[in-house]
Amino acid sequence: MINAVGRDIPEEILKATGKEVFQGVHHFDGHVYKKHGPEVECVINSNGSKMVDSIHDVLIKCGIKDGMTVSFHHHFREGDYVVNMVMKEIHDMGIKDITICASSLGKAHDPLVEYIEDGTITNIQSSGVRGKIGEAISNGKLKGLAIMRSHGGRVRALVTGETQIDIAFIGTPTCDEYGNCRGIGGKSDCGVLSYAMSDAFHANKVVAITDCMVPFPNFPAHISMTKVDYVVEVDQIGDPKKIATGAAKPTTDMRKLMMADYCTQFVVNTPYFKDGFSYQTGVGGASIASTISLAKVMKERNIRMRFGVGGLTKPMCDLLINGQVDALLDTQDFDLAAVESVKDLHHFRISAGEYANPFNKGAVVNKLDFVILAALEVDVHFNCNVVVDSNGMITGAQGGHPDTAAGAKCAIVIAPLLQGRTPAICTDVTTVTTPGESVDVVITDYGIAINPKRQDLIEAMKDVDLPFKTIEELRDIAYSIAGEPQKVQFGDRVVGVIESRDGTIMDVVRQIKPFEFDD
């Protein structure tokens, strides 16, 4: 069945997943559903401790068995030890057919490929799968399906009960023996536990894993003891050097600086750029550079930001230090400056649900004026692809891309016209991850295209001195330089589903096959 972005979703996938095809970003606005409640085991005694000696023992206590769904968060990013530690134990116990529901998986989790190959893991739900897991999935090694969800979409899957987590594993920088978790204070600080908060609310069993025990009560708890069944102390939950990187050096890439400058000029000429505006940006070089240049204009014009959202890095935290923003709303800390900044009284932790869940009564993304995003590909319908590379390999993650694009009044995607030798602006993206309906502006190093549905923005820019072009013109320039790329050739088997934030199917990803040249 053809969906609202023109993708043909195979009937067998609709049948296998019980899902509908994507019907537009606001299709479920006002939809009423009954929230899923997990199973809870009551603790009505004063014995106090929830400590369990080992991952092995806690798996036994949680009744681990074939076919279960286990969940993880990715706040430790490339420094994470928890996923591998738990999955090794599950593997060594001979358990099969596990579904992993992770907020994201990266290169740190390459060892999981072995467990995919031997049937320990047969389904994966994640924002994305970088590294060797992505390759394994694209090569058809996962017996079941990979479902790629946005951060908000993942919470939606949990609150609706579409995904029911049997055991959630929460790596936590500090914990007390009754399960109060905090993202800060230990030797493996990650600042916030936003993605894991939803797991704690919706999993049947919740296990906190820490390498830093602290006295009760570990308050203010980011995840409450009232949600945690067991606590396991281990030597090390992560590699601090890879959890939070030092502050990224500002880019010196002239192309990125030019796009950042275009972006700032665009932003400041919209009607939304006024005292009290709100703003989110990603962690790409151009995005970070645009925050830095925007801060200068804000200072010159005496315009103050009401709140900034992220996925935070130093330039956003500098706005707080410099008194240019009232509040930061934080779901993830990318560098040490952000981990440090979260101690500021105006830097607030929010859960992934508060951030982006389309199925609550209003998430933070709905209140964004601007979001600055990146993309691997953008097509002439303004559809974006942030998950599958131009060779068809799963290599990225949805993250908050579709959530923020849907919510923000002005969603700006920055992409160089060419990614290496491949056009990033194209006729049809390899895989649709964010629908063009949500994307207002595309900024490239060769010009800026405004989505024709945003006539208001086109009108606002009519006297602005920026290199505006149509999206087709940008595509044509890209093709004139690099040639029109051949379509990626996929096999028949669907290995992954790109889920829309509302749970419908945006696109599917098929198994890759060696490229066959035309005769």
Add this chain to the structure above:
Amino acid sequence: MINAVGRDIPEEILKATGKEVFQGVHHFDGHVYKKHGPEVECVINSNGSKMVDSIHDVLIKCGIKDGMTVSFHHHFREGDYVVNMVMKEIHDMGIKDITICASSLGKAHDPLVEYIEDGTITNIQSSGVRGKIGEAISNGKLKGLAIMRSHGGRVRALVTGETQIDIAFIGTPTCDEYGNCRGIGGKSDCGVLSYAMSDAFHANKVVAITDCMVPFPNFPAHISMTKVDYVVEVDQIGDPKKIATGAAKPTTDMRKLMMADYCTQFVVNTPYFKDGFSYQTGVGGASIASTISLAKVMKERNIRMRFGVGGLTKPMCDLLINGQVDALLDTQDFDLAAVESVKDLHHFRISAGEYANPFNKGAVVNKLDFVILAALEVDVHFNCNVVVDSNGMITGAQGGHPDTAAGAKCAIVIAPLLQGRTPAICTDVTTVTTPGESVDVVITDYGIAINPKRQDLIEAMKDVDLPFKTIEELRDIAYSIAGEPQKVQFGDRVVGVIESRDGTIMDVVRQIKPFEFDD
């Protein structure tokens, strides 16, 4: 059927409520249930505002109709305007058969009696019902039943879905137009919104009512926009003078001071009184005096409290100011000192669920060393009554009494031997609200009785110079002074149920009838 405290619960009440009889405090420890999820209406748009013009309009939007359950919190205490404001509108719209699920109801809500009499309100669920509502219920004016729950028991009823709230009304001192609520910052500060947090999680529709609008985002939100459907601004949500009283003057009543001194001497001679102990006390004169005298001993012996819990008043907050406690965990602020103290970084807001819900994975009460409580009556089985006076009239509230008594390692009840001319220590309490199983020590002005099941405490006190007696001896002294009271004579009709915190029936309350003297 006879329950674990010897009360005969009528079959028709078990049938009507679908409940079991009370079978002991730990009967449900380890019980597994599926948590109830409310209906949620998704907001997937960026229109932003949830403002509605009036209580009338918001009732229409929420689909108010006969037979619905509406909920309220009691953080504004005797200064609350919200309950009457909403119920007047519901009454004026001609709606009938409403169940009120309030965290508590007091004298501020006397006007509701009219709505009880005319059938607008036919069922009441509350911690207790002071004032004219209590009289109306005891006089049989409520068509249905009054269910009296502890603070923890109320949350249990919500999380299990036993009580399903159609519309929760949350009076909030400050709110933004997207529904982020804070207990502080406006003209009607109440400090915390702990009881309302459970309603926000479990009601189908949630309405924030405020008299102080602030810019988005009103962070850190005590109740999140993700839970709030509508926001209504009104002139005044409460009378600040009655919300938080000025600091209570320390009692000068010699009898209370003596009991406070006994209490402190008892506490400091238990094995739990050591560095890092935890403590909760009520707001009675003797309880407050015992906190003050305990603070002196702590200072002398250089013993520090790890955390204090409450229902907080100035003497508890003074411990924080004086560096004698690491953390305060707060569900309610009784005076201005507590409202002010909640701004301290070591004074933490907790929800009623975190505080006391027996059906989560471990509440704060489970970690209490000491709780100091009061009671209207205590019997020789150590059962306490805090709801029904010795004339059989509903006049009090369970509050956190059964929750903290169940959780604390040492639950101490302070009661003068005589309440006026009526023995407070008696053979059988009029109504059981807290089971004797949970009560370790009773302190009166005539002596101290330790529950025989606590041989460890009896042993610890064997060389302590305090007037220890058996509970029967205390009862006998009381009866020797005031005479053995005649049993209250009730009618047949059951008007109220005293629910145990686990949802079973502890006792019933019958309609009062004029006292008939024996021939």
